[in-house]
Amino acid sequence: xxxxxxxxxxxxxxxxGRVGFSTEGVPISGAMDGYxxxxxxxxxxxxxxxxxxxxxxxxxxxxxxxxxAIAISGANFNPTINKKPIRQNSRIEVEKGDILFFGKPxxxxxxxxxxxxxxxxxxxxxxxxxxxxxxDNFKIEPGDILELNTDETxxxxxxxxxxxxxxxxTLKEITCYEGPEFYMLTSLEKEKLFKTxxxxxxxxxxxxxxxxxxxxxxxxxxxxxxxxxxxxQLTPFGNLIVLMRDCQVTGGxxxxxxxxxxxxDRIAQKTTNQKIRFRTLKGLS
Amino acid sequence: MDKRITYKPFGxxxxxxEWSAVINTAILYDILDFKLKIEHQKExxxxxxxxxxxxxxxxxxxxxNDFKVIVKYLEFINTxxxxxxxxxxxxxxxxxxxxxxxxxxxxxxxxxxxxTIDNIITxxxxxxYTVFFIGFLPGFLYLGGLDECLFVNRKPTPRLNVDxxxxxxxxxxxxxxxxxxxxxxxxxxxxPISFFNAKADKPCFVSAGDxxxxxxxxxxxxxxxxxxxxxxxxxxxxxxxx
Numbered sequence: 001x002x003x004x005x006x007x008x009x010x011x012x013x014x015x016x017g018r019v020g021f022s023t024e025g026v027p028i029s030g031a032m033d034g035y036x037x038x039x040x041x042x043x044x045x046x047x048x049x050x051x052x053x054x055x056x057x058x059x060x061x062x063x064x065x066x067x068x069a070i071a072i073s074g075a076n077f078n079p080t081i082n083k084k085p086i087r088q089n090s091r092i093e094v095e096k097g098d099i100l101f102f103g104k105p106x107x108x109x110x111x112x113x114x115x116x117x118x119x120x121x122x123x124x125x126x127x128x129x130x131x132x133x134x135x136d137n138f139k140i141e142p143g144d145i146l147e148l149n150t151d152e153t154x155x156x157x158x159x160x161x162x163x164x165x166x167x168x169x170t171l172k173e174i175t176c177y178e179g180p181e182f183y184m185l186t187s188l189e190k191e192k193l194f195k196t197x198x199x200x201x202x203x204x205x206x207x208x209x210x211x212x213x214x215x216x217x218x219x220x221x222x223x224x225x226x227x228x229x230x231x232x233q234l235t236p237f238g239n240l241i242v243l244m245r246d247c248q249v250t251g252g253x254x255x256x257x258x259x260x261x262x263x264x265d266r267i268a269q270k271t272t273n274q275k276i277r278f279r280t281l282k283g284l285s
Numbered sequence: 286m287d288k289r290i291t292y293k294p295f296g297x298x299x300x301x302x303e304w305s306a307v308i309n310t311a312i313l314y315d316i317l318d319f320k321l322k323i324e325h326q327k328e329x330x331x332x333x334x335x336x337x338x339x340x341x342x343x344x345x346x347x348x349x350n351d352f353k354v355i356v357k358y359l360e361f362i363n364t365x366x367x368x369x370x371x372x373x374x375x376x377x378x379x380x381x382x383x384x385x386x387x388x389x390x391x392x393x394x395x396x397x398x399x400x401t402i403d404n405i406i407t408x409x410x411x412x413x414y415t416v417f418f419i420g421f422l423p424g425f426l427y428l429g430g431l432d433e434c435l436f437v438n439r440k441p442t443p444r445l446n447v448d449x450x451x452x453x454x455x456x457x458x459x460x461x462x463x464x465x466x467x468x469x470x471x472x473x474x475x476x477p478i479s480f481f482n483a484k485a486d487k488p489c490f491v492s493a494g495d496x497x498x499x500x501x502x503x504x505x506x507x508x509x510x511x512x513x514x515x516x517x518x519x520x521x522x523x524x525x526x527x
Binding site: 019020021022023024025026027124125133134135177179180222223224225226228230248249250255258259260261 | 293294295296297298299301303306308332333334335336337338339340341342344418419420421422423424425427463464481483484487488489492493
């Protein structure tokens with residue numbers, strides 16, 4: 001078990017998400033940067049479906065009430081165990097009573113903590129991903145006890161460690177497919193869409209990222225239809241909204257772009273005032 | 286090939302099937318038919334199907350290689366005439382208390398529409414509404430069939446918190462807030478019925494293609510029903526649709 005001493009800015013349990021309930025309006029959720037979550041799990045030989053803790057901007061402090069093995073991937077918040085710095089993307093053995101702390105951001109926005117066997121919090125509708133009105137809490141709170149898999153009596157001690165390309169955190173380019181309503185844009189609007197460097201506004205969270213620069217347009221709204229994590233919506237006021245993992249299942253704004261999975265993972269490591277540029281992969285039809 | 290339908294790639298892991306951009310029940314039943322056929326085939330592996338007013342989005346488990354091939358296959362299953370047992374659809378009777386305690390915007394609508402509160406309630410309960418799909422929030426029903434006399438614009442500034450169960454009108458639509466949430470619709474009443482329960486096997490008891498009718502109840506009945514719902518004693522009245 002792990003006891004949450006400090007929850008930090010925003011930390012939540014996430015796995016691959018909640019699928020199969022779109023027709024009842026249930027968002028998918030899941031790790032914002034699936035790539036980093038996978039790495040954290042892979043380093044300690046977990047199944048990639050294992051639930052991890054997604055820590056946004058650090059300031060989270062956890063106490064291990066049982067010994068286990070962990071791995072941290074994604075953003076770097078200068079993690080320490082009992083105040084001693086630890087490596088990321090490596091398997092780390094922790095003892096009962098150890099205190100893990102995520103401090104000041106070094107790079108990235110979301111860090112992933114995997115524990116041997118995965119977090120064993122309550123599964124609701126097939127997933128442990130925390131989401132408002134679905135799970136009891138939508139993020140971890142001080143005092144929470146997070147259950148671990150205690151079956152793992154003998155821990156394999158391997159020294160696996162993975163090197164992560166820095167571009168995952170630095171690359172400005174966001175690759176996308178043309179969205180279903182892309183064709184409605186004029187050639188001038190299309191040109192502007194790919195030539196503008198966009199800035200992420202402070203209105204960014206697990207549901208969506210609103211961009212600062214506008215794209216004037218005369219697109220009509222559409223009849224409410226399915227949207228996906230990674231869909232870029234264009235509002236009549238010219239706002240661009242990149243939908244993220246907790247997004248609604250349907251929407252009424254034109255869907256002009258669809259991010260690739262890896263771009264969706266990369267944008268999840270960006271925050272307010274950081275810049276992005278859209279690069280298109282042609283439609284696939 | 287069915288000429289009323291178009292297929293579009295939606296990224297490389299989803300397919301958007303679209304019908305003409307109008308809201309009507311004929312299209313809804315076409316969509317639900319196609320959805321059922323997709324659910325009964327094994328070739329295309331998907332993890333979710335999302336119904337919209339005139340669309341069906343297939344979320345695939347794996348990226349597709351050749352879009353044209355997958356479309357050919359979808360056209361084939363859509364035109365196939367295999368007999369699949371249709372899912373049952375129901376008409377649900379939803380008790381609503383239109384007392385001004387809950388119907389906080391009734392007076393305002395009456396003023397704007399130059400009519401009486403009683404008339405608004407009469408028009409609202411007279412109609413049978415079709416559930417087109419569920420979206421926006423878990424358990425939020427997109428209902429069609431609102432009387433034109435009740436079309437009212439959304440409030441210029443949304444309320445920060447609308448109660449779970451609030452029955453409201455926004456533009457040409459009426460709906461029920463399934464959970465506490467911010468909202469800009471005009472509130473005309475409240476139902477004690479829960480439209481979303483994450484702990485249930487089927488978190489929302491209503492499905493696309495079902496119908497809804499509202500039944501007026503007094504504030505005393507509301508208080509009683511609220512307890513019955515809480516204690517899981519309340520049976521929502523339903524009729525099987527042919």
